[in-house]
Amino acid sequence: MRVFLLAGEPSGDRLGGALMAGLRELVPDVEFDGIGGQMMQAQGLVSRFPMDELSVMGLVEVLPKYFHLKRRIAETAQAVLDTRPDVLITIDSPDFSLRVAGLVKAASDIRTVHYVAPSVWAWRPGRADRMARVIDHVLALLPFEPPYMERAGMACDFVGHPVVAEPQATPAEIVALREALDLGDAPVLLVLPGSRRGEVDRLAPVFGAGLKRFLAEAPEMRVVVPAVGHVADAVRLQVADWPGDPVVLDPRHVDPDTAAAHKRAAFATAELALAASGTVSLELAAAGTPMVIAYKVSWLTQKIAERMVSIDTVTLVNLVSETRVVPECLGPGCTPEAIARHLAEVRADPQAQQAAMEATMDRLGRGGEAPGLRAARAVLSGMRA
Incomplete structure (x- = not known):
């Protein structure tokens, strides 16, 4: 099994690291490719370029880096198409990752999973419909999010928030x-x-x-x-x-x-x-x-x-x-x-x-199965379906 993952900021890197650990537990010979930070690299990812390049937030803040980010979008999408993974998993950072998914979907039938549902319940509700054109399956962190995604035509699983699995201080x-x-x-x-x-x-x-x-x-x-x-x-x-x-x-x-x-x-x-x-x-x-x-x-x-x-x-x-x-x-x-x-x-x-x-x-799932493992099960279940 080959998985291409894309994370653009520290919170996404944590999610990606836990998901990768869950996938490796369920599919020991899984292979990873993509972009991520320290947590994902600790699980065996060799990042194609530094994740920090994508950690930009806000319209005005993005503008000076627009052309560089546009090149990285095209470069990343081409890497996915060249390597033909079994699944592309984009993690948060929707302004970057969903553009990559769009280019991939336009040129292939590679399955796409997006980890972290966009907050359409808070703003820009039309994003769910646009996202459904390029994403097959969504992994949601919050328990009230699946109906919003399913209404737009995507499969969606609430997998719990990773914060509930993090150890607390002794x-x-x-x-x-x-x-x-x-x-x-x-x-x-x-x-x-x-x-x-x-x-x-x-x-x-x-x-x-x-x-x-x-x-x-x-x-x-x-x-x-x-x-x-x-x-x-x-x-x-x-x-x-x-x-x-x-x-x-x-x-x-x-x-x-x-x-x-x-x-x-x-x-x-x-x-x-x-x-x-x-x-x-x-x-x-x-x-x-x-x-x-x-x-x-x-x-x-x-x-x-x-x-x-x-x-x-x-x-x-x-x-x-x-x-x-x-x-x-x-x-x-x-x-x-x-x-x-x-x-x-x-x-x-x-x-x-x-x-x-x-x-x-x-x-958010405290006391249940670790969210990273739940997310991995959801990815595999969606691929089988």
Whole structure:
């Protein structure tokens, strides 16, 4: 069995790595090709080019790289056609991966699977119909997504979210991290300004200004900033003048197992978190860490989004739990004043989010078969059908 996979960002790389492990468990002699990051490469993928080239988000942010990305789309589609895999699995990054799938479908009958259903329930509902022209089968992370995909004519399986299978910190790991960072018994504020360079550059200044206001009333707190390796230097520069004696967790300076242990210990030991919008809210929920979500994009991207978004919250914990307990500072509302106010409110009543976080984990498949293995079974079942 030959599988071509395409991931364009760290969250997709994690999904791809778990799916590859599941496929290898079920089909030991499976062969992989495609584009991915460290997690997928650890499962045997030799990436055709660095995945970081595809980690671009927002209309304005994409424009300077348009022609380069267009060449990579054509190059990747041709690689699929040349190698003739049994299945092409595109993972998230729809603006890139679905264009590749479209070129492949136009020139072949190669089966196409897309992992992560597009959020048509939130914006641009017509995407499902357009996607159905080039995708045969969808693997959904959220339990309410299959009907949207099936209505458009695609097979769709809810396979669970990978966050429910990720290990949580042990008491020994928490102690080790606190000792390594010289935190003592200080309460920890976790700050996560994003995994892309553009996100860090946009969010870190307003995060820092919000922290100055909040920590003026909570000077005992220490700030810990987990960073993805390729943006760690940018994060370190941005947080240099933040209050709270910030410590950046740079995964490049330790072995992968230690880096993973440090990250989960940081999530577990934190009393409170300020995070960019995205799947990190689910990681925080898995660790039981109360949070405030904040995000902003360029002015033009914001104006376009305002006309297209059809939901009143972007935080997955709020959506899956069907509550609105996680406060959000979004777009024009992403201000230092709002960030400081919400951090103070959540710290004063952290229990308000606990039930929603528990419900979210249960609905995403906690306690069941690992999502990567479920996804692999769904891929194989779809191919047999």
